[in-house]
Amino acid sequence: NAGVTQTPKFQVLKTGQSMTLQCAQDMNHEYMSWYRQDPGMGLRLIHYSVGAGITDQGEVPNGYNVSRSTTEDFPLRLLSAAPSQTSVYFCASRLEAQTYEQYFGPGTRLTVT
């Protein structure tokens, strides 16, 4: 199993550009989520999904969109990048929503200039 994979590893955007961060998992997990981590901080939840076709907002959803058309994939879209979105983005998946046993991808480091 590859677990949770993310692409790209690094990305530089100009203010106002849009892009999609890709996330895929091969563990057949229903629950997937996106986090951002800023320097010296813990992770903050952006959006999550409890299954194909179902998404919801986390703590910091503004400026991001998600969709979940398949169990495996959960892309994160930045609609109009801003410098405040410079961060490291992690995707995670878990089998059960009831516990916090999650598996994280390697992350995407995004810089917005």
Add this chain to the structure above:
Amino acid sequence: LAKTTQPISMDSYEGQEVNITCSHNNIATNDYITWYQQFPSQGPRFIIQGYKTKVTNEVASLFIPADRKSSTLSLPRVSLSDTAVYYCLVGTGYIPTFGRGTSLIVHP
């Protein structure tokens, strides 16, 4: 959501046992206690999870007293490669909350 408090940083030496305590006074009946490890430039890695008493796996032990208002992650005989940030999460449901964690530095 249960609020957690853990030390900002800890230092240890190779071969020692390290205990990191997390306080969670308002833990709810259904809440689990979960610990993660994060190395620089990597995603967090699930270490261990428990509900009560003691849980042990090949990496760590988790001690939870009867009142469940705190928990202790125990790392036996640490090595330099255990230098990382350790996060304690308490709860259940869709929105886990990560604090700033405990930065553990292991010295030679």
